[in-house]
Structure formats: C-alpha cells, structure tokens
Amino acid sequence: MLDIQNLNAGYGEMPVLRAINLTIADGEIISVVGSNGAGKSTLLKAISGIIKSTGIITWNNELLQTLKAHAIVQRGVVHVPEGRKIFPDMTVVENLMMGGYLCQKDRQQNLDKVFALFPKLAQRRTQLGGTMSGGEQQMLAIGRGLMGNPKLLLLDEPSLGLSPLFTEVVFGAIRTINSSGVTVLLVEQNVYQSLSISHRGYVIETGRIVLTGTGEELLNNQEVKKAFLGM
Amino acid sequence: MKNKFVSIVAAALLVFPMLVQAAPVKIGFINSITGKEAQIGENLTNGAAMAIEDLSAKGIQVELVKEDDGGDPKNALAAYEKLVSRDNVIGVVGPYTSGCANVVASRADQYQVPLLVPAAAKEEITMKGYKNVFRLNAPANVYSKVLMDAVKVFKPKTIAYVYAATDFGVSTVKTAQENAAKMGLKEVANEKYQQGQPDYRPSLSKVKAANPDLVFLVSYDADAILLMRQAKEIGLAPKAFLGAGAGYTTAQFAQQTEISALVVSATQWTDDVNWPGAADFGRRYKAKFAKEPSYHAACAYEAMRIMAETASKSKNSAALRAALKTGSWSGIMGPVKFADYGGFTNQNNHPMLVQQIQSGKYETVFPAQFSKKKLIYPFKR
Amino acid sequence: MKQIALIAVLAATAVSLPIVMGENPYITGIMISVLMMAALSSAWNILGGYAGQFSFGHAAYFGAGAYTTLILLTLYNLNPLLCMAIGIVVACIIALITGSIVFRLRGHYFGLASIAVAEIVRLSVLNFEFTGGAQGILLSDVSLWGIDLNSKNPFYYGMLLVLAVTLGITAYLRKSKTGYYLQAIREDQDAAASLGINLSFYKNKALIISAALTSVLGSLYALYIRFIDTSAVLDLRLSIEIILTAIIGGVGTLWGPVVGALLLVPLAEMLRSNVLGDLLVKAGLVSETSAIGIFLKGNLAHAHVLVYGIITVLCILYLPKGILGLFRRVK
C-alpha cells in the first residue's frame, strides 16, 4: 500500500503541496480531484520521483524519495503523465516496448493484454505516435503504462481534451485494469466521472487536502457539488 | 616535449646566475607562444634561447624578459607597455606576427624603446618612418621578387596563384602580381582559400584546367602538405611550384618526398648558405632541439644576438638606438645593416634565398653567389 | 540612499584613478581593457541577461563599429565622432537583419544562428577588398582632431563613459515597462506573448540598444589599438569572452558584468604575463631555482589558456549564477 504523510513539494522555491496525508490500500481506485493548479499533477510527480519532496512517501513500507525515478518504476509504481507524452517519432509498438523496458520477458504477454484492452492500438501497430489523435494517444499512453507490470498505476488527467466517447472508453478501461488487481490513483478535473468509479476520493485545493471520503459521499457533498459539478 | 623542458630549464638556469652579478641590462622578447601562431612562435623561442646561451658563453650577460602575445595585437601592446614601464627594458625583440608587430611598432617612438622585429613580413612596419623600429628579415615583397628572379631565365608565360587568406598570403600575392606583371606573366587562376579545409581539390582542379607554367603558393605548414598531396592526386603538374616561405620551407615538408620533390621556395635563411656560422647553427640547433631549424629560428637567433650584444654595450635606450642605427653585423643571416632605402626606414636589406627540394633535401639554388646547386626546371616527376 | 552613496564613491574612484595612479601606461592599459570588457558585457547583458536571448555573435557589432570607424577615417578622414555614429548605424542595420532572422528561433537555434550571422560578417570582411581583407587596417595617425591617440586617458574616460551610459540604460530599463516585458520574455516567451507583449518588437529593441553600445566600444577599441583585423575584432572568441564575463559576474544583474570584468581581465593578464609566477617568487613563497619555480616561470606562459579553461569549467560548475548570484537574496 501507498502511504503519504506530511508531504511538501514544489518547483524551485515555490511550494505547491503543503502537508499532504493520503493512503491507498491495495486494489483501490482513489481519485484526487481539484481545480486547475491545485497541485494534483505535482502530487503524482512527487510520488514517481520526477520532482523532489519532503515528508514521507512509502510504498509497501519502502521509502520512495531515496529512489531515482527509474527505480520507482521498477517497484511497480507506474505514472501515466498528463498530456500523454508519448514518443512522437516511434511507432505504436515501439512506444509500447518502451513501456516494457524493465520487464522484457513479459513483453509479448503484456502486448497481447494491451491489444485486448484497446483493439484500436492493434490495428495501428506501425503508425507513428505523433500522428495519432488525442484519444488514441491516451490509449497508447495507458497501454504503455500497463506494459511495465504496474502494481500501482498513477493516471494524470486521462480524460483531458477527449471527446465524450473516448472518455467513456478510457474510464471503462480504468475499471477493467483495476479489476485485474492493479491499484489506481486517478487525478482528474472530470470530478463526476472519476468519483463515480472510485472507492474513495480526496479533494485538493491550493496544495492542501480539504475533504476526503468515499466516492459516493463526495459526490453528494454540497461543497463538491457547488465547486465542481455546477449544482 | 622533453627537449622543450630541457631548454626551459637551461634558460632559467642561465638567467639566474646573472641576477647575482652587477645588474645586467634588461631586454624584452615578445613572441606568440600560444594561439594560432604558436608553432612558429616555438621556433622563435628556440632561436632566441640559443642566442642568449651563445652570448653567455662569450661572457655577454643580459636579462631577458619573455612575453606572450597569443597573436592578439591588444596583448602585444600590453606586453610592450609592461616591458617598457614595469620591467624597464632598454630594447625589445619581437613580436612575431605582422598584426602585433604593426601595433607595437606604432608605439615604439612614443616610449622611445627600440624594437627589433625578427621575422614579421608586412612591409608597412618599416615604411612609416618610425625611428625606434628596426627589422632584420626581408619584407613580403622580396619573397615573390626573388622567386620570380630565379625562374626568369626560363621564360615562363603563365602563372596561377593559390594562397591562404591571411595577411602574409594576401600581401605576398599582391607583390607577386606586381612582379609578374613586370615580367609579362599572364595570370590564369587566382585561388584564395581559408585555412583548415580538408578538401582543396576543387580549387586545384580549376588551376589544373588553366594549365599554368608556374603555380605560386603561399601556405602554412599543414596546408602546404595537404595542397601538394591533393595536387598530386588530381595530376596538377606545372613547370614549377613556387612556394613563398612558411609551409614550403619546413623539414617536415621536405620529408614528404613523394609530393615535395623539386618544389621551389623562397626563404630568409638556409643551413647550406655560405654565411658565417649558418651551417654550424643548423647543426647545433638540430642537436639541441631534435628538429631542423626553420628560417624563423635563424631570424630570431640573429635578432636576439644583435639586440643583446648591442644592448650590453649600451646603457640606455637612446644609446642602443644609435648603436643599432649605425652598427653593422655579420653572422648566420649574412651581413646586417639597418638602412633607409626605397621608402623603408631601419630596414635590413636582407638578400632572400631560393631553395629547391632535391632528393629530399633543401638545396640553395639562387642567387648564384650563395648557392652550390642549380635550379632544376621544368619540374618533372 | 545608501546605494546612491555607494555609486557616487565608485564613480569618484573610477574618475580619479588615472590621476592617482599617474601615467603608468601598462596599468592604465589594463584598466582600459577592464572597462571595455565590463561595458561590452553589460551591453550584452541587456539582451542576454534581461531578455534571455543568448547571442553568441556580439563580435559582429563590435567589428562593425571598429571597421566602419577605421575605413571611414583612413579613406575619407571624417570626424571620429561622425565615424562612430555611422558605425552605430551599420551595427544597427546588421542587428535588424539578424533580429529578423534569429528572433524567430529559440534556445539552441538562436545561439547557433547568431554564430552563423557573425561568421558571415567575419568572412565577408575577410573576403572584401575595401575592408583590408586579411591584411587588416592600420591607422597611421597619432593624433586626430586634436586628440592625442598615444595618450591613454582619453580612452580610459571614453570607455568609462560608455560603461556608465550602459549601466544607466540597464538600471533605467530594469524599472521601465520595457524592462518588465523583457524579463517576462526571458521567463516564458509563450506566456509573454499571450499577455499581448509584442515579442519581436521588444527583443529587437533590446538587441539594437545592445548592438549600438557594442559598436561604440568597437570604435573606441579601433582608435585605441589603431590596428584591426578580423581575428582581433570579429572572432567568435571575443563573443565567448563577453558572455563568460557576464556569467562569471552574474547574468541579468546590473553589476554582474562589471564584477566579472574586474576579475577576469586582470586574471587573464596576470596569467599571460606570468606576473603570478613572479609574485610567488618575489613573495618568497617559491624559490626561483626550485623545480616549482622553474616550472611556473617556464610553463605557465604556455599553460595560461589551459588555466583559463579550468577556471571556466570550475565557475560553471560551482558558480552557475555568477559571483553576484551568490549574494542575491532569494525572492
């Protein structure tokens, strides 16, 4: 399980996250929701070791902050970044192979799994990543993340800029992934969709956690309704 | 490397005991030890060091203050001003490059400290009427003059120029064009190049297509070898290759017999010339530095010898200037006298030599009174 | 208030220095070099430090001033001040052409393109006849329009004046609208553009101010040394030296370039002339005949560029924000 205590992080001298406490049990889907600039992406970057942080982040009782980013991936914590960040001059298959860079022996098996989850990618094997549409890129990005045998999948705004149709596909895939035993930490602006599929959720505002509860509780919370759901 | 270290140690050891004796006069030496010209600078350093050593063996003591200009005129000026105001030298030898020499020469009359230029070729250095500027070597125009004179008897008709886009290259070719015009030579190609290129074949192909009798070249060490290699490759074979100084006068070039055979070049000095001590200097230089002496080394040796000898007899700059102006010397560079002629002031009317690489060796072939061998013309391989 | 007093003291020291020091051409010459490099680096700092546009081709503007001045002087014997003014115009034209090409580019591309432009200028000067080509231009006159060119003081005060003007412009720009816009461009070009800042206008403005000042310094240099060729005034090494001075002092600070020049120029001169070795011997720290003494005396002369390289590397690794960066308060 992931346990975060009193986490502070930021860029340069500008603090973004203040005293965050958060836990995720194995097999859960957890959402962190909040408005733009609240610090959601920063939280994921701190967990995956892209940026430095103070406080404590442990994953299965191991302190993550002493590890380099690539070593954290090795522990099964895989981060699918905001904006997809796929490799534009590589084909779909090459992108997926990069996702399986650390577990090359399971590569074929994982590739089959990803293609079963997103049949569209199978059709586009040799297309260059940079020439795909946003929705296709998002599927590729998630597929690439799955290639690394994740135990905990960190998803950063997977629905950003997607059509409603693709959004459905992506959230459906997240549920499937979770049911295969992968713990998911989901960061979203699409509050309704993400809380609906989550076991629990956290609301983050200007770098602090202001509210927490089950997905359902939060969806029914007046504050959340007013702030995020326009009700 | 080892040799250089030995020479430095030797020079330092020599300088030290002099300090103990009743303060010998100080002279300065500005040279390009670093920068683009460092290679030739090293030859000058060696020549000057040998001069000091020889004089010391004869009991003539001077204190030498060495300065590096890195080939930058601003540094040369700083070096000269340091020498005259901080070190209080009474005379200065140097700088090597024409640009630096130009700048320092233009200040010599201001500080009234005589400057003896050992090897810079640009004519204007001694054409401005500076009273404190003396030059040992022959200026740029003589390089082409002596080469043309050497081949005049064979009545060539056409000439092509291939030269580096440097001060020396451009000035020498300019005077060569004047001399060629006087001889009625027709210019059929003119190829100026930037140094450091790996491929000169297109230029050389153009020259080959023009089929000249003479190919007049001005290059530095490395590009001389490169040019001649590529000339051989594409089959450029004029009646004569005339190399003006620098790259065509090095031992390294002569060793490349495949490409250097029979190349004619102009030089300030050779070790087989019949000037007093020239052969001996060549031998000792080779023994000491494990390489052939270049004319730059000989120029620096003679300039340093003349400066140090004269300075040790003069107690101040004014006396030194007068002694340089009126004196005459004879040594490895032949007779030396700083005279005013043809627009020059304090210029040694140095007779340049023409040499040809015959069987892998430089042989002096012109003027007749200094040479033992004859020029082989036309060029055949 | 304290700042004004400090500046006044600095100014008074700078103005009175040649009088106090007396006529020592060597020391005055070095001080002229310090002032010139400080001014060059400050002028570059307006574009490189405040607008964040790292030009590696400032030698082109320096050369434009130097060449225009000497060509006009030797050919037409114009008033030196007029020559300088025309030099500024030439530099500004080159700057405008450069700006219209290179300001569309960012990051590495900008730096590389500025080198390419400067190289085109250098090679053109080298190939043309009227510029003296590889032979360079020698100014034979020793006095011009009543100025004794052999005297150091006019150049000392000339360079000092340009430095003061450059620092003044920098200080003014910092507080002005233009200054804020330039700093916005430095921090984030896209964000600045989205705020409605005309990127190309302000970048070109900074470039032209910087180029004009650099050109004046080129003119002064040409009159001071009285001989120029492409390797002295148009070389890439000069551009690099200007940047290095700014970085070592502190990029994007008012006084950084001055501090950088005060440190680097005397250091380079001490290495070049081997004063360092001499001083160690004179101080009795090293015996002249000992192995170290001989090595210092003999080899330091060969190794001074090597030492310069080592200092560059150490500064970039350990002082990436420059000397003034060490003291700058955290914002």
Added chain:
Amino acid sequence: MSFFQPLLSGILTGGVYALAGIGMSLVFGVMNISNFAHGDLMMLGMYLAFFAFTLLHIDPYVSLVLIIPIAFLFGYMMEKVFINRVIHHPHQNQILLTIGLGLIMSNTALLAFTSDPKILTTSYSSSAFNIPGDISISVPLLLSFLITSVIIAILYLFLSKSSTGMALRATSQNREAAQLMGINVAKMSAIAFGIGTALAATAGALIAPTYYIHPLAGHSFLLKAFTICVLGGLGSVVGAGVGGIIIGVVEAMSSTYLSTDWKDVIVFVLFLGVLLFRPQGLFGKKGGQ
C-alpha cells in the same frame, strides 16, 4: 572541367563531415546540449590514430577498433564527471562548460604534443585512381567514406532495433516520459555522450591520413558539425548523414563555380535558410520537439 569531379570529391569529403555531424546530433538529441568540445574530441581521435600508427604500427583505419572503445569510455566519463552536472542548467552555461572543457583538452594537447602539426603518411595517403571521364578518386577518401557508411548503418540498426538504442531515442523524444518508463536517463545521457565522442574520434581518425594532426585541428569542423545536425534535423542519424554530404557537395560546387573564399559564407547562408524555412531540419518531423 568536369562537373562530376567536384561532385564526387564533395560527396566523399561529406562522408567524414557526416560522421562528425551524427555524433553531435545524437548528443544534441538525447541531452539537449550543444557540444562545443566536439571538435576537440575529433582532435583526440586524430592523435589516437597518429600514435597507433607511429608507435604501434597499426593502420589508421584498423586502429578504429581501439579508438572507438577508448573514445566511448572517455566520453562516458566526461559526461559522468562534468556534463551531467549542468544538464538542468541554462543552455548558455552548458555551452560555456563544453567550451571550457574544449580549451582544457586542446591546451593539454598543446603542452603534451607541441603545436607542430603531425602528418600521418600512409602508403596510400596521396594515391588516387582514375575512372572514365578523367575523374580522379582519392583512395583514402574513398576508404573513409566506405567505413563511414558501415558505421552509419550499424548505428542505425543499433538505434532502431536494440533495447538500449530505442531507450536512447525515447530519451531524446521525451526525457520525462522516458524516465517514467523506468529508463535511467542519466545513464542514457552518458551513453549518448560516449557514442557521440566515439563518433567524433572516429571522424578524426578517418580524416587523419588525408589531413594534418594538430591540437586545434578539430576546430575547423565544429561549426560544420552544427550546420550538419541542424540541416539533417536534430537527433536524426540518416538526416545528419545526408546533411554531411550536402555540405560537402555545396562546398565543392561553390568553390568550383563561384569562388573558394566565399564557400563558407554560402554554407552559413544555407544554414540560416534551413533554420528559417525548415527549423526541424530536412529530415526532422514536425511535432517532434
């Protein structure tokens, strides 16, 4: 005069330029650093070839089997000790660091080997053969062109097929995403710099028999290498290869049909033209930042 003579000699000379450009391009792509010490690394290769030839009597082309691993290790260490410490610094600091390292290398070489240029004369140094049409082909240039082609082919296969090669490409396309794939980007940088150094040294060794060897000899190739990698598109191996040949041919053609002293100007104008109208290079793809 034949049109094919300059064309051919331009293509062959361009091969060596290409190798220098590819090394630069790889470093540029993976690390986003302009390496101003690249010319000095070429110089390193020249001296290695020279000493292998004079001391060990190994042919300069054969000596590549020694030079490539030595240069790779040297570059790898150089990245570990110096370059990686400025990888997140502003560009200008990175550039000045490489300039400083270049100064250290060239001036150390000056102290160690003196400024006398060394000439490496092999039995084939100035040999050529003629093909119909009175065109002469330089033997050493042809050999080095062939070796360059083989090296480029190997490099291409390495980058497109091997796992490490693909990780290098991934790092060059998106450093942060590569990190999230579990790729050790710091190690990739060191490998890229090692390969870049090995390629520079190879280019130096290949040119040594037809050029001269001097502590500052690499500097003539520095700006050309930059031009080539921009022309071909940053990080594109094939692009840099073609870019090198284009530069070689443009130089040869402009000195044949225009004038020798303006050929460098023409190359720089071409460079600016490409930057303006096709900043991603002739082979770079749009969108690939």
